[in-house]
Amino acid sequence: AQYRTVDEDFFEELEEILIGADVGVSTVMELIDELKDEVKLRNIKDSKDIAPVISEKLAEKLDKSGEDTKLNMQDNQMTVILFVGVNGVGKTTTIGKMAHSFKQEGKRVVMAAGDTFRAGAIEQLEIWGERVGVDVVKQQEGSDPAAVMYDAIQSARAKKADVLLCDTAGRLQNKVNLMKELEKVKRVISREIPNAPHEVLLVLDATTGQNAMTQAKTFGEATDVTGIVLTKLDGTAKGGIVLAIRNELNIPVKLVGLGEGMDDLQPFDADQFVYGLFKELVEAETGEDAEEEADNSSVR
Amino acid sequence: MAFEGLAERLQATFDKMKSRGKVSESDVKEMMREVRLALLEADVNFKVVKKFVNAVKERAVGQEVMKSLTPGQQVIKVVNEELTALMGGEQSKIAQAQKPPTVVMMVGLQGAGKTTTTAKVANFLRKNNNRSPLMAAADIYRPAAIDQLHTLGKQLDMPVFSLGDKEKPVEIAKGAVAQAKEDHQDYVLIDTAGRLHVDEELMGELQDIKEAVNPDEILLVVDAMTGQDAVNVAESFNEQLGLTGVVLTKLDGDTRGGAALSVKSVTNTPIKFAGMGEKVDQLEPFHPERMASRILGM
Ligand SMILES: Nc1nc2c(ncn2[C@@H]2O[C@H](COP(=O)(O)OP(=O)(O)OP(=O)(O)O)[C@@H](O)[C@H]2O)c(=O)[nH]1
Ligand SMILES: Nc1nc2c(ncn2[C@@H]2O[C@H](COP(=O)(O)OP(=O)(O)OP(=O)(O)O)[C@@H](O)[C@H]2O)c(=O)[nH]1
Ligand SMILES: [K+]
Ligand SMILES: [Mg+2]
Ligand SMILES: [Mg+2]
Numbered sequence: 001a002q003y004r005t006v007d008e009d010f011f012e013e014l015e016e017i018l019i020g021a022d023v024g025v026s027t028v029m030e031l032i033d034e035l036k037d038e039v040k041l042r043n044i045k046d047s048k049d050i051a052p053v054i055s056e057k058l059a060e061k062l063d064k065s066g067e068d069t070k071l072n073m074q075d076n077q078m079t080v081i082l083f084v085g086v087n088g089v090g091k092t093t094t095i096g097k098m099a100h101s102f103k104q105e106g107k108r109v110v111m112a113a114g115d116t117f118r119a120g121a122i123e124q125l126e127i128w129g130e131r132v133g134v135d136v137v138k139q140q141e142g143s144d145p146a147a148v149m150y151d152a153i154q155s156a157r158a159k160k161a162d163v164l165l166c167d168t169a170g171r172l173q174n175k176v177n178l179m180k181e182l183e184k185v186k187r188v189i190s191r192e193i194p195n196a197p198h199e200v201l202l203v204l205d206a207t208t209g210q211n212a213m214t215q216a217k218t219f220g221e222a223t224d225v226t227g228i229v230l231t232k233l234d235g236t237a238k239g240g241i242v243l244a245i246r247n248e249l250n251i252p253v254k255l256v257g258l259g260e261g262m263d264d265l266q267p268f269d270a271d272q273f274v275y276g277l278f279k280e281l282v283e284a285e286t287g288e289d290a291e292e293e294a295d296n297s298s299v300r
Numbered sequence: 301m302a303f304e305g306l307a308e309r310l311q312a313t314f315d316k317m318k319s320r321g322k323v324s325e326s327d328v329k330e331m332m333r334e335v336r337l338a339l340l341e342a343d344v345n346f347k348v349v350k351k352f353v354n355a356v357k358e359r360a361v362g363q364e365v366m367k368s369l370t371p372g373q374q375v376i377k378v379v380n381e382e383l384t385a386l387m388g389g390e391q392s393k394i395a396q397a398q399k400p401p402t403v404v405m406m407v408g409l410q411g412a413g414k415t416t417t418t419a420k421v422a423n424f425l426r427k428n429n430n431r432s433p434l435m436a437a438a439d440i441y442r443p444a445a446i447d448q449l450h451t452l453g454k455q456l457d458m459p460v461f462s463l464g465d466k467e468k469p470v471e472i473a474k475g476a477v478a479q480a481k482e483d484h485q486d487y488v489l490i491d492t493a494g495r496l497h498v499d500e501e502l503m504g505e506l507q508d509i510k511e512a513v514n515p516d517e518i519l520l521v522v523d524a525m526t527g528q529d530a531v532n533v534a535e536s537f538n539e540q541l542g543l544t545g546v547v548l549t550k551l552d553g554d555t556r557g558g559a560a561l562s563v564k565s566v567t568n569t570p571i572k573f574a575g576m577g578e579k580v581d582q583l584e585p586f587h588p589e590r591m592a593s594r595i596l597g598m
Contacts, residue, residue: 016346019340019346019528020345020346020528021528022343022527022528022529024341025337025340025341086525086550086553087411087413087550087578088410088411088412088413088523088550089411090410090411096443117578118448118578119415119416119447119448119449119451119452119455120444120445120447120448120449120450120451121444121448123443123444123447123448124442124443124444124447124448126444127443127444128443131443141451172550172552172553172554173553173554174552174553174554175552205411205523205525207409207523207526207527207529207530207533208523208525208526208527209343209525209526209527209528209555209558209559210341210342210343210527210555210556211343211525211553211554211555211556212525212527214554214555232409232410232411234496235409235496235497235498235529235533236496236497236498236529236532236533237527237528237529238529241527260410260441260442
């Protein structure tokens with residue numbers, strides 16, 4: 001089989017594919033430079049030898065220690081997980097999915113309906129509660145979300161819950177008052193349980209472009225985000241911005257959302273994710289190769 | 301920071317070349333590189349950027365810029381003009397059927413803002429156009445989607461048509477139109493479930509609704525924070541449904557909103573409204589020239 005040569009055209013195409021995956025121009029430029037050096041160093045000539053190098057370089061940026069994609073679960077006390085993020089990214093759905101998966105592990109789960117603002121938000125979480133068989137602590141629409149959290153902690157304690165999943169209303173990171181409200185929610189949790197929340201998960205929609213960086217920065221500053229859930233990866237968007245986020249802010253992706261159903265949540269796999277970013281380039285070639293081989297065989 | 305405006309970028313480039321007096325072709329090239337970077341950082345799709353930059357370059361090399369004493373500003377002017385033209389130039393209004401009710405369908409990806417926008421448009425029509433809309437709850441999949449629309453209807457004191465989540469969305473849409481006729485409501489706004497453009501079954505469902513109620517408007521609701529994928533989504537929805545317009549939501553955030561340009565350029569349909577907040581009265585007619593400046597960071 002013939003492979004294309006690794007030349008300027010190749011790098012240009014790679015650049016476009018990565019930009020097209022929302023990796024972001026500056027990160028892409030940096031990467032391409034590193035790759036070019038590597039290609040020189042290892043004397044790589046054709047594209048079949050470069051795919052693993054691209055993977056390696058990209059994965060390096062994402063998976064710094066390998067271990068920290070695991071959730072920080074507590075052995076001897078209730079684990080509290082707080083979900084934050086902008087509007088419509090998939091916070092409530094992710095909580096429903098996660099409740100389901102903890103439940104299947106035999107854990108006792110409680111969910112807190114901390115979105116008291118959006119129309120139908122409480123009902124949405126309640127339906128998830130019924131669906132997966134998990135209790136929901138709620139107050140009326142319009143009540144103080146920090147008060148809901150306080151309640152939820154008492155109630156989850158009384159129920160001897162293993163895990164408390166806290167929903168919050170979506171908010172855009174440039175809304176100062178809403179970010180303050182979120183800080184207060186977190187503060188109330190920490191006051192009740194000193195080392196809680198044990199995880200603050202920022203939910204990011206994979207279709208989001210460069211604004212996700214600002215989201216990570218601002219939510220990070222307000223709530224000390226410990227990990228990212230990257231949702232909606234079942235579509236055609238690639239979510240490449242998490243690479244830049246990991247690079248600049250060192251926040252790891254812990255989970256990915258792959259659909260609307262309760263089983264559509266998976267641990268983040270850096271290698272698989274990275275391959276997804278540029279597989280177009282590699283697989284298109286294998287396609288050509290396959291065709292070429294087919295042509296050859298017909299000649300024979 | 302990472303997202304400098306185009307004006308500052310070009311100023312910096314220009315400062316470098318000022319000492320040399322005349323603007324050369326390679327200077328123009330360098331300015332175009334800055335234009336490209338600014339647009340990419342604003343999330344304009346890279347293919348759209350390529351076409352756009354070529355168009356701008358042609359005008360720039362065509363003397364306008366090279367002869368100018370202030371080439372940086374001249375480039376910005378050209379970019380701004382081209383961008384505004386591409387964004388649609390003028391503001392575009394929502395359709396009104398010859399014979400009421402006017403039927404409007406909201407479509408789009410999950411979480412884009414369809415349900416909220418349905419309520420916002422209803423409110424807008426009543427307040428500004430003196431119309432009486434009926435909202436239809438045709439999302440039978442998302443947990444509590446129907447409750448959400450009912451709650452919004454109550455907030456607005458406006459009727460919501462629903463048949464629960466057991467009837468098919470096509471039947472709900474048909475029922476809503478019949479109801480509107482009976483009650484002399486002059487708009488029917490159909491809220492549909494979020495779906496992926498590659499989901500054949502659910503896209504087929506939208507086609508069925510379209511066939512059944514023959515909508516006057518099919519509005520694609522797009523999150524302004526969408527990145528490079530916006531073109532795929534918009535192109536695909538447009539091919540499968542024939543869009544008549546776009547609503548851009550969450551523009552109250554700090555995104556540059558380059559998706560607006562991407563969507564506009566692949567669908568060639570006007571962006572009719574901008575969502576400016578979570579509340580039902582936070583909807584504005586879309587202003588193409590403002591959006592152009594925003595994308596450029598000016
Ligand atoms: N395709 C797909 N859709 C998803 C995924 N996760 C969530 N959704 C859908 O995205 C939409 C928004 O999800 P929500 O869970 O309500 O998002 P949220 O962040 O809680 O939204 P707000 O509370 O309004 O800010 C719903 O239609 C979900 O079904 C995913 O991984 N894939
Ligand atoms: N800040 C802001 N939030 C908005 C805007 N439009 C919608 N939202 C919020 O975005 C989230 C999703 O809105 P929905 O109307 O539920 O979106 P949808 O497209 O109907 O979602 P699905 O039905 O799940 O596909 C909610 O939290 C809304 O309050 C807007 O213009 N600005
Ligand atoms: K979204
Ligand atoms: Mg929610
Ligand atoms: Mg909806």
